[in-house]
Amino acid sequence: xxKTLRALLWSGPLALGIQASTVLAHDLQYTTSSGQAVxxxxxxxxxxxxxxxxxxxxxxxxxxxxxxxxTDGQGxxxxxxxxxxxWHVKAISEDGHGLDFTITTNAAAGIxxxxxxxYERYGRIVVGIAVILxxxxxxxxxxxxxxT
Amino acid sequence: MKTAVFLLASLFPTLACAHDLWIEREGxxxxxxxxxxxxxxxxAKKLEYKPDTVKQAACFNAAGQRVxxxxxxxxxxxxxxxxxxxxxxxxxGYWSKTPYGTRNLPKDEAxxxxxxxxxxxxxxxxxxxxxxxSQPLTRELELVPLDNPLQLKPGGKLHLRAWxxxxxxxxxxxxxxxxxxxxxxxxxxxxxxxxxPGFQLIQASFELPLSDGKxxxxxxxxxxxxxxx
Numbered sequence: 001x002x003k004t005l006r007a008l009l010w011s012g013p014l015a016l017g018i019q020a021s022t023v024l025a026h027d028l029q030y031t032t033s034s035g036q037a038v039x040x041x042x043x044x045x046x047x048x049x050x051x052x053x054x055x056x057x058x059x060x061x062x063x064x065x066x067x068x069x070x071t072d073g074q075g076x077x078x079x080x081x082x083x084x085x086x087w088h089v090k091a092i093s094e095d096g097h098g099l100d101f102t103i104t105t106n107a108a109a110g111i112x113x114x115x116x117x118x119y120e121r122y123g124r125i126v127v128g129i130a131v132i133l134x135x136x137x138x139x140x141x142x143x144x145x146x147x148t
Numbered sequence: 149m150k151t152a153v154f155l156l157a158s159l160f161p162t163l164a165c166a167h168d169l170w171i172e173r174e175g176x177x178x179x180x181x182x183x184x185x186x187x188x189x190x191x192a193k194k195l196e197y198k199p200d201t202v203k204q205a206a207c208f209n210a211a212g213q214r215v216x217x218x219x220x221x222x223x224x225x226x227x228x229x230x231x232x233x234x235x236x237x238x239x240x241g242y243w244s245k246t247p248y249g250t251r252n253l254p255k256d257e258a259x260x261x262x263x264x265x266x267x268x269x270x271x272x273x274x275x276x277x278x279x280x281x282s283q284p285l286t287r288e289l290e291l292v293p294l295d296n297p298l299q300l301k302p303g304g305k306l307h308l309r310a311w312x313x314x315x316x317x318x319x320x321x322x323x324x325x326x327x328x329x330x331x332x333x334x335x336x337x338x339x340x341x342x343x344x345p346g347f348q349l350i351q352a353s354f355e356l357p358l359s360d361g362k363x364x365x366x367x368x369x370x371x372x373x374x375x376x377x
Contacts, residue, residue, distance in 0.1 A: 052247045095250050
């Protein structure tokens with residue numbers, strides 16, 4: 001076998017091998033799983049979803065965002081934190097509507113606090129205060145009438 | 149009681165930010181300003197706008213008559229004159245909501261479109277009052293106080309009527325610092341309780357169908373601005 005022929009016979013598989021490894025490196029794979037995520041819903045005061053708008057989530061202290069994307073058709077963001085921490089969420093539409101708030105999560109995507117849940121956390125207290133003030137007002141009115 | 153009111157207010161932090169128009173005044177110079185969170189503790193965040201979005205500017209005396217004033221057409225748009233009320237009309241043009249975000253394009257140029265609208269927005273600032281200002285000054289959507297708003301105090305009720313094209317406008321949503329507070333009745337009237345001292349911003353908006361092929365509707369928005377003493 002001539003040297004030229006031998007070289008040609010070797011160069012074929014070698015070239016194929018290189019090509020195969022290049023293809024494999026760019027061959028995108030996927031897996032699926034069900035897991036817990038932080039789900040944020042953005043909506044206008046009339047309950048219209050803030051859909052298909054851009055957002056970014058940045059961990060406190062980091063310069064680069066951890067996640068960027070667009071809200072879905074219902075205004076949702078699904079976010080899987082890789083560690084416990086404070087996360088700054090910023091969403092804005094080109095026509096100037098937006099939100100800017102912070103949430104605190106544990107590493108298992110459990111929410112431990114946020115700007116917004118202040119309303120939810122203190123909602124009962126507010127109702128309680130309103131009820132107490134209302135009862136107090138009615139009592140005062142009743143006592144005044146009784147005196148007169 | 150003041151402590152209770154403060155406590156209630158502090159439990160509801162304002163997180164949302166929508167774009168606002170307001171007019172800043174220094175003597176006779178009125179400057180149209182655009183930005184966010186004008187009412188929050190962080191103060192104003194001004195954003196630059198294209199000067200060609202400003203379509204009209206006008207200055208009115210307290211009798212409600214238009215008076216001469218000099219308009220500055222570069223950014224920021226200005227109006228120089230002795231105005232009891234100053235007014236700017238803007239339009240940022242056509243907008244289309246697509247799966248790739250909201251685009252400043254008519255629907256026939258934006259691809260897959262979910263919703264589309266033409267934005268028309270005005271702002272009126274009142275600095276001096278007379279009964280002439282209890283009538284509309286323009287034919288655009290306009291919030292008109294029925295009584296002198298400058299004499300009100302925090303907690304006071306502002307009586308308003310919305311006008312459009314020279315007629316009282318029913319079904320107009322009216323907001324106080326971006327938070328909807330009511331809808332105008334059949335006579336165009338609505339009452340708003342002023343909660344904050346100083347700077348006041350009352351906004352109104354409504355939609356009309358549009359059949360120009362470039363958008364599904366026109367969103368008319370109008371802001372009334374004044375200061376409480």
